[in-house]
Amino acid sequence: MIILNDYDGFSDIMYVPLDFVWIWVGIKGLPAALSTTTTMRLVAETIGVVLQVDHDGLQRGLARVRITLPLNQPVRLDRRIRVSPTNVLK
DSSP, X not given: OOOOOXXXXXXXXXXXXXXXXXXXXXXXXXXXXXXXXXXXXXXXXTTSEEEEEOHHHHHTTOEEEEEEXXXXXXXXXXXXXXXXXXEEEO
């Protein structure tokens, strides 16, 4: 894996954080009634810090959320959670 981050070319390279990545996560299996921006954000927050919800994809039925994923924690490739209209349960 190659990890890249913004660098201004002048600062000490030792202070460029390389302990996280930004990735797009696909969310599948939600009923249409729960496929909202709020629900996508709640579900994605169980994985990492939410940066962006793909609103255009959500309207086409492709739920994607961009998150910050810490690299100092194990990565789970498949996560199952329970979702109700008011809560997200891990």
